[in-house]
Amino acid sequence: MLESEPDESLCRYFEDVAGLVLPERFVLPHHHYLALGRSLETNEMPDHPLIETLKDSPAL
16 A cells, blocks of 8 residues: 555566566555555444455455
8 A cells, every 4th residue: 555656667677577467456545545444443344345356356
């Protein structure tokens, strides 16, 4: 999970030159990240569309 889009030229380098397979990237602006944290602190299920995406991710 990232706060902003990664540098595309750097990603291409890692994939094309270094031969790495980069994981799926999710962009979540900082203020949304903080809101999710507040929801979790109060033991509430966060209300954000990214939650379902993350729940379905094979990385978790």
